Amino acid sequence: MPGLIEPLKVKGYTLRNRIVLPPMQTGRASFEGTVTNRLINFYVRRSSHLGLPIVEHSYVSPTGKIGPKQLAIHDDSSINGFEKLANALHEVGAPAVVQISHAGGVTNKRVIGTEPAGPSPREKTRMLEASEIYGIAEEFALATERAVKAGFDGVELHGAHGYLLNQFFSPLFNRREDEFGGSLENRMRFPLLVVEKVHKRLDGRLLLYRLGSDDLAPSGTHIEDSVVFANRLEASGVDILDVSGGMCGSEPKQLRQIKGYFVPQAQAIKSAVSVPVIGVGGITEAEYADKLVSEGKVDLVAVGRAFWSDSQWAEKATETLKKSKPT
Ligand SMILES: Cc1cc2nc3c(=O)[nH]c(=O)nc-3n(C[C@H](O)[C@H](O)[C@H](O)COP(=O)(O)O)c2cc1C
Numbered sequence: 001m002p003g004l005i006e007p008l009k010v011k012g013y014t015l016r017n018r019i020v021l022p023p024m025q026t027g028r029a030s031f032e033g034t035v036t037n038r039l040i041n042f043y044v045r046r047s048s049h050l051g052l053p054i055v056e057h058s059y060v061s062p063t064g065k066i067g068p069k070q071l072a073i074h075d076d077s078s079i080n081g082f083e084k085l086a087n088a089l090h091e092v093g094a095p096a097v098v099q100i101s102h103a104g105g106v107t108n109k110r111v112i113g114t115e116p117a118g119p120s121p122r123e124k125t126r127m128l129e130a131s132e133i134y135g136i137a138e139e140f141a142l143a144t145e146r147a148v149k150a151g152f153d154g155v156e157l158h159g160a161h162g163y164l165l166n167q168f169f170s171p172l173f174n175r176r177e178d179e180f181g182g183s184l185e186n187r188m189r190f191p192l193l194v195v196e197k198v199h200k201r202l203d204g205r206l207l208l209y210r211l212g213s214d215d216l217a218p219s220g221t222h223i224e225d226s227v228v229f230a231n232r233l234e235a236s237g238v239d240i241l242d243v244s245g246g247m248c249g250s251e252p253k254q255l256r257q258i259k260g261y262f263v264p265q266a267q268a269i270k271s272a273v274s275v276p277v278i279g280v281g282g283i284t285e286a287e288y289a290d291k292l293v294s295e296g297k298v299d300l301v302a303v304g305r306a307f308w309s310d311s312q313w314a315e316k317a318t319e320t321l322k323k324s325k326p327t
Helices: 037-047 076-091 130-149 164-169 184-202 223-235 263-270 286-294 305-309 313-324
Strands: 008-010 013-015 019-021 052-059 097-101 154-159 206-212 240-244 277-279 300-302
Touching: 019 037, 019 313, 037 052, 037 076, 037 313, 052 076, 076 130, 097 130, 097 206, 130 154, 130 184, 154 164, 154 184, 164 184, 184 206, 184 223, 206 223, 223 240, 223 263, 240 263, 263 277, 286 300, 286 313, 305 313
Parallel strands: 019 052, 019 300, 052 097, 097 154, 154 206, 206 240, 240 277, 277 300
Antiparallel strands: 008 013
16 A cells, blocks of 8 residues: 555645645635735645645635635636746645635624525525525536636545535535435535536546535434445536535534544545545544555545644655655
8 A cells, every 4th residue: 555655646636745734724714805926825835746736626606705915816807826826836736626615604794794504594594595505506617617717636626514515415504495405316416517517627637626514413414324425426527525524614523532533434435435545534644644654545535634734734744754764
């Protein structure tokens, strides 16, 4: 089995190693959501020894924004900035992939200026009409076109942490009685529609899906449903599955002490699909990350907060592992 610092071929792309910088909102976009030099520097500083940087979540529609200084990819004025970012990543030998997102029912009126909408009504959230659902799928497709125009090598769909795609998949949020809710088949319908539309616009570039594989709640999504969903995502053209979970961004409280807290879910999904799978959650040490790959539990390892606080994490991990495994 290869280890963390071995390259990985995915479609026409060769990642120089299996270290991933997972998407993390840096707060370095401008108030208008454009790319700034500070934001470019954040990614460039971390990417010269990195296999796969995934740029933080960027909203595909003004109604899908979650907060201030979030990157925006909802109109063509964003393309110039993303082009600079893609060029800067390519200059340090890294691919450029951006996560695109819609917050659906978990944003608030203060941020978007109108009542948030999600699959089902909740306090302060109205229910999306079917026609609006098709409209949002098209907004994901248009955002993808912009990323492609800017020279990006791929996009990641944010289908985790309680964002809109996750809201449709999760029985905690989705209590619809039409074709977009109820059965597992119906709850997968909207995310799969988005995948289908986005896949077409990518024209061979990379499609990643961040999968909320486990809601960590008794009546929420469990791994059995996620394995079925992962298979359908693969069949629909997803090239890499980025397996996360929980309904909040970084560290579900109940998992705080566990090293590799979403790795068991990633491992279960890996055993059911043939596309590469990313494992994440509380991973800080190179040797541990290497073990996850060399034992075949996951194909790639995402290191979030540890990489945020040490911009040379990938470089140091490469050195450490080269020393411990001389060729
Ligand atoms: C400050 C911060 C911002 C984050 N922003 C995003 C995001 O934009 N999209 C996303 O899918 N996850 C986001 N996450 C979650 C991370 O990608 C990652 O899954 C999580 O931090 C667990 O990995 P770690 O334990 O290595 O940090 C964020 C996490 C942090 C700490």
